[in-house]
Amino acid sequence: MGSIKAANLYRALRNVVVKGPIAVVNGREAIHLCSNDYLGLSQNSQVVKAAAMALTHVSQASSRLIAGNDPVLEELEGVLARHRRAETALVYPTGYMANLGVVTALADKKTTIFSDELNHASIIDACRLSGARVQIFRHNDPGHLEELLRRPGRTIVITEGVFSMDGDIADLRQICRIAQKRGAITIVDDAHGDFVFGPKFSGVPASFGVDVDVHVSSLSKGLGCFGGYVATSKKIRDLLINTSRQFIYTSALPDHLCAAAIAAIPISKKGHLQKQLSSNIKFLVSRLRKQGFTLGVSSSQIIPVMIGDEKKAIKFSQELLKRGVFVQAVRYPTVRKGSARLRISITAMHTKSHLETALDAFSAANGKTCLV
Template sequence: MLQSASIIDACRLSRAIIKVFRHNDLEDLEILLRSTAGDKIVITEGVFSMDGDFSALDKICCLAKEYNAVMIVDDAHGDFIFGSPGSYSGVPGYFDVKGMIDVNVSSLSKGLGCFGGYVASSKLVRELLINKSRQFIYTSALPEHLSAAALAAVPLAEKGNLQHRLFRNVEFFYKKLTDLGFSINNSASQIIPVMIGDEKLAIDFSSELLLDGVFVQPIRYPTVGKGKARLRLTVTSLHTKGDLLT
């Protein structure tokens, strides 16, 4: 499972007992919930940042509710991209489980194209974070112009025009890559891992692409497992067909 580094770091900093369930494995999650006494928190991403696939968020939320666990989702890669027209509230909106999320952690730098991030939660959790979170307290506030840019981007995202262009580009690029024989795992989003396998070969691929004016980062061990190196591509709504065919 390729969980985001921010989730891993947050879990470690919490000093809680950490139990990891297998990727989207609901049976494994239920076993852990059933066998854990006391307060419980379930944390997952909305869109997984290395493979581009969705979490089974609707079913995970149901299990969290059944076992009285706090539900936290990091939807940095799904927010303002997926959901329903008029809101595009990310993977929780896509699965219609917004009311089952206790804490929604997200980014302003992905779907909105700005900078920074936010936490959406109850007033009680918000006050707790403001007064107790060292990462918040000892971090400089966002400059006013960046906050204003993010606020201005929200109504543009809610219209859905850019999302439709993005989804067309993603579908087009999926087909071109698979027609060429590349494996993109189970990606269902704008994050597309082109699986290479060998670490050196992934670096060589990246270097050759850069010579042609295409900047693609090779992702390799220890960010991913040994032998699972890949080129991590991200399609945007502003890419043209010509860009994607380069």
């Protein structure tokens, strides 16, 4: 652990109690700028009520292939399939397990996977576990992908829709065109774009008007609930049920969590929450730039304030918390060494007052640390 601490990469758990746009961090109340609850639906009274009314037991306490396949799971899968305009869907306990489950079922040592260099850790781990040959293409670079895809054989192209640490959006129009021309299976992890972007807020692929073979997503971000899912063809769903170890050998998602998601989806479709979210993003980005901060190339609610040095990132995060703003310093191995940043994530719950207070704290912390 000594070397980790010396490199300013040490991490420790904090006590965090979330109260919507506010978090109590180690007993200190602060504006919460770390949440993935982009639309605030985890706090929605209708969603909470739906979960409470369905809570007759804590869990099915079984895998779905044994005794845990409550009908509400299949009801949720039907809603999610329609949401993604897919033939069918399959729910996993988490988005992480969904990525592992899909990739390890579809790929083997005879497969070549082409993966964006900034893909999430769950995708990286899934590729490794599959035993496939992995080729990394430069971040969001369709031209480089096309060069690499000249290799013959069974191929998979996998990317995120909205990248979790940079907040930029994949060029799915070109990526999918190239993949389909080469006969590659396309997988898009759209955890951070789902319920936020696209027509009827059905995600980044829909916003580009492209078809992908497998949509992987989360219920715990834009939807504010819990769990992960895959939307795909009936043939692939059947394959996952029969070969995906991450689906077969784990307990089913509890039915009250399914009920919460079912209640949250129609609320997410109304659009007023995304409108408020968009307004908050524009306001904060504009003001941070006026203060002189260097922001990443984000086109989303994930706003990286680029710092570079790991020690400076930690110091700045600490100074912000002292001033009542909770933003985590993101460092290696989550991002490259020397590219540490503060990862701001905005939600529809934040008011202008919250954001003004946060901006004042950024200005004061900058005065203390001389970042810009």
